[in-house]
Every structure is written in C-alpha cells, then in structure tokens.
Amino acid sequence: xxxxxxxxxxxxxxxxxxxxxxxxxxxxxxxxxxxxxxxxxxxxxxxxxxxxxxxxxxxxxxxxxxxxxxxxxxxxxxxxxxxxxxxxxxxxxxxxxxxxxxxxxxxxxxxxxxxxxxxxxxxxxxxxxxxxxxxxxxxxxxxxxxxxxxxxxxxxxxxxxxxxxxxxxxxxxxxxxxxxxxxxxxxxxxxxxxxxxxxxxxx
Amino acid sequence: xxxxxxxxxxxxxxxxxxxxxxxxxxxxxxxxxxxxxxxxxxxxxxxxxxxxxxxxxxxxxxxxxxxxxxxxxxxxxxxxxxxxxxxxxxxxxxxxxxxx
Numbered sequence: 001x002x003x004x005x006x007x008x009x010x011x012x013x014x015x016x017x018x019x020x021x022x023x024x025x026x027x028x029x030x031x032x033x034x035x036x037x038x039x040x041x042x043x044x045x046x047x048x049x050x051x052x053x054x055x056x057x058x059x060x061x062x063x064x065x066x067x068x069x070x071x072x073x074x075x076x077x078x079x080x081x082x083x084x085x086x087x088x089x090x091x092x093x094x095x096x097x098x099x100x101x102x103x104x105x106x107x108x109x110x111x112x113x114x115x116x117x118x119x120x121x122x123x124x125x126x127x128x129x130x131x132x133x134x135x136x137x138x139x140x141x142x143x144x145x146x147x148x149x150x151x152x153x154x155x156x157x158x159x160x161x162x163x164x165x166x167x168x169x170x171x172x173x174x175x176x177x178x179x180x181x182x183x184x185x186x187x188x189x190x191x192x193x194x195x196x197x198x199x200x201x202x203x
Numbered sequence: 204x205x206x207x208x209x210x211x212x213x214x215x216x217x218x219x220x221x222x223x224x225x226x227x228x229x230x231x232x233x234x235x236x237x238x239x240x241x242x243x244x245x246x247x248x249x250x251x252x253x254x255x256x257x258x259x260x261x262x263x264x265x266x267x268x269x270x271x272x273x274x275x276x277x278x279x280x281x282x283x284x285x286x287x288x289x290x291x292x293x294x295x296x297x298x299x300x301x302x303x
Contacts, residue, residue, distance in 0.1 A: 003297075003298055003301045003302075006294055006297055006298050006301075007298065009221075009294065010291070010294055010295070010298075012222075013221065013222075013225045013291070016222055016225045016226060016229075016241075017225050017226070017228065017229035019241065020225070020226040020229050020230055020241055021229045021230050096243075097240070098240065101237055101240065102230070102233065102234070102237045
C-alpha cells in the first residue's frame with residue numbers, strides 16, 4: 001500500500017468513528033437566528049415592562065406582566081425549536097444523512113433530562129411565587145443540558161453550556177438583572193456560538 | 204528495521220469490515236439499519252461481513268423486537284477491540300516505516 005493511501009485510510013477511520021457517534025447536522029446559522037429571536041424577545045420584554053406609553057399601560061392592565069413574559073418566552077421557544085429543526089433537516093439532507101438516527105436520539109435523550117428537570121422546577125418556583133429566581137435557574141439548567149449533550153455533537157457546545165451555567169448563577173445572585181442576563185445568555189451567546197460553528201464547519 | 208506484520212489483521216483487509224469495526228469501537232452498540240445507512244452498503248454485503256466478524260468473535264449479535272419489528276444490534280468484544288487497535292498500530296508502523 002502507498003503511504004498516501006494509508007494516510008487516507010486512517011483519516012477515513014477517524015472520520016467514520018466521529019460521524020457514527022456525533023450528531024453534526026445542527027446548523028450554526030440556526031444558532032445565530034435563535035440568538036436574534038431571544039435578543040428581540042428580551043428587548044420587547046424590557047420595553048413592555050418599562051415603557052410609560054398608554055398603550056403599554058393598557059396592555060399591562062389587561063395581562064399581568066408575568067403572563068406577558070410567559071407568552072413571549074413560549075413564542076420564542078417554539079420559533080427557536082422550529083428553526084433549529086428545519087435547518088438541521090436541511091443540513092442533514094445535504095450530507096445525505098437522516099435527522100432521526102442513533103446520534104440524534106442519544107443527543108435528545110441526554111439533553112432532555114436536565115431540560116425537563118429545569119422546566120418542572122420553573123413551574124414549582126412559579127406556583128410558589130419565586131419569580132425572581134426563574135430566569136437564572138432556567139439558564140443554569142439549559143447550560144447543564146448543553147454540557148450533557150455535548151458529547152454527542154460539536155465540542156463547542158460544552159463551552160456554550162458552561163458559560164450559560166455561569167450566567168445563570170450570576171442571574172441568581174443578581175435577580176434584578178435577570179432579564180438582561182437572559183438576553184446575554186440566550187441571545188448574545190447563541191449568536192457568537194452559531195457564528196463560530198458556521199465559520200469552522202460550514203463555510 | 205524489519206517490518207513487523209504480526210499486528211496486521213487480515214480480517215480488516217476488507218474495507219467494510221474495517222469500517223464496521225471503527226463504528227463499533229466508537230459506540231457501545233449499533234443496529235443493522237443505522238450501520239447500513241452510515242456505510243451506504245447493500246443488505247447482503249453488510250450481513251456477510253458482519254457474519255465474518257461474528258465468526259472471528261470480534262463482535263456479538265443481540266436480536267430483539269421493537270414494535271414487533273426485528274431489531275438486530277451489534278457490539279464489539281474485547282478481542283475485537285484489541286484486534287482493531289493492533290491493526291491501527293500496524294498501519295501506523297507501516298507509515299513510519301516508509302518515512303525511513
């Protein structure tokens with residue numbers, strides 16, 4: 001065998017081992033988009049809660065501020081999941097892989113345990129009136145979910161997760177800045193992460 | 204230096220077999236259909252090479268039913284992993300040899 005062939009052979013083994021155990025169809029650009037949704041949502045939330053315009057006052061009278069935030073958060077969540085799923089499907093199609101395979105199942109399972117735990121805890125805090133703790137707590141559990149899932153996808157996800165946990169802890173210490181830290185964590189960090197993954201793997 | 208080929212494994216001269224072993228070295232277990240999709244090979248080709256690896260006791264087969272459909276999963280054995288690692292060392296040595 002030629003040396004060139006041997007190098008190629010070893011390279012192919014390596015890439016196959018990685019491809020078989022990591023889900024790499026997550027699109028970097030979807031990370032950037034999701035970050036923008038979150039940032040927009042945060043700004044909107046900030047505007048609604050601080051604006052003195054009469055229309056905003058009326059909105060606040062009809063719906064409590066809590067309900068407004070809840071609706072905003074759910075809309076952004078659904079929009080983000082949809083964007084992530086559609087763009088991953090497109091990327092998987094390009095590399096002739098299916099989006100529902102062993103690696104994506106493992107990834108979903110690893111991520112879902114901390115996420116569901118965090119969601120249940122958020123509902124408990126909500127029902128007991130500890131509103132100021134929810135933003136930070138959700139950031140922490142989202143970060144835990146990312147670090148748990150990172151072994152099944154890009155290694156950059158682990159760092160994103162660790163940074164989200166740090167921001168979450170900070171938000172728990174400074175509950176008054178919860179909204180701003182949310183925007184930083186779900187918005188700015190996602191945009192930076194998505195840009196890095198896009199540059200590194202997709203362009 | 205004389206070339207040592209004792210670590211080189213004839214079983215892995217077949218590309219598909221080497222690929223199967225790479226996947227099973229990186230994962231606890233893998234099922235037939237996922238392997239087929241990943242390696243982009245035909246049913247018959249994959250099945251016959253899996254059979255060879257099974258006969259060599261490099262992998263073990265676990266059959267079960269999921270939603271009444273047969274689900275066949277494969278796992279590496281310690282013997283198989285050792286043979287795979289040795290084979291990689293042999294390939295590396297071959298490269299080093301050619302540098303001299």
